[in-house]
């Protein structure tokens with residue numbers, strides 16, 4: 001399941017991150033990438049040793065974990081410290097699959113938090129491949145897209161302007177994407193029924209089912 005989440009970051013968060021990204025040091029994005037993906041990656045990333053990076057990473061991870069939709073969709077166990085990237089005109093990241101293990105952690109869900117407004121750059125869509133075809137994703141600044149790390153994907157060439165993004169990976173309590181979707185749907189239906197009818201015996205059964213499926217599938 002792919003899901004878009006609006007307003008993960010507010011205007012103040014965005015301003016602060018963009019101001020910092022004007023001050024940070026960058027390295028060639030190929031430095032953090034495996035042999036094959038490196039051949040198609042053309043971007044810049046905030047240097048791992050930059051003193052501003054840790055606070056930027058903490059802000060994005062905290063804002064993701066504060067977001068109820070993010071927690072429902074990804075069932076996070078661990079969220080990796082994000083990479084902050086910039087793409088100028090001509091930069092792109094060709095088709096690739098993200099590493100299955102990063103820093104010893106299995107990666108289940110890939111996340112891009114958009115930091116530039118869509119009108120500030122041409123091109124630069126995140127293109128996610130699935131059996132149903134390709135989906136172009138270009139969201140307002142502060143919004144995030146979450147998609148299974150099993151997917152091939154790419155960043156289309158930026159034609160003009162600058163694309164800033166924070167990218168991270170989630171190790172989910174629920175490894176299987178179909179199981180995560182099932183739990184997401186159950187919980188969504190449960191919340192909607194509660195809003196409409198209050199706490200009924202049928203709702204209790206749904207809550208029991210959701211809880212017991214999560215207990216069955218969760219790996220902690």
Ligand SMILES: O=C(O)CCC(=O)C(=O)O
Pocket residue numbers: 085093098112126153154155165167
């Ligand atoms: O910038 C993005 O939206 C995704 C980047 C990406 O695919 C990666 O870093 O592996």
Ligand SMILES: [Fe+2]
Pocket residue numbers: 096097098153
């Ligand atoms: Fe990727």
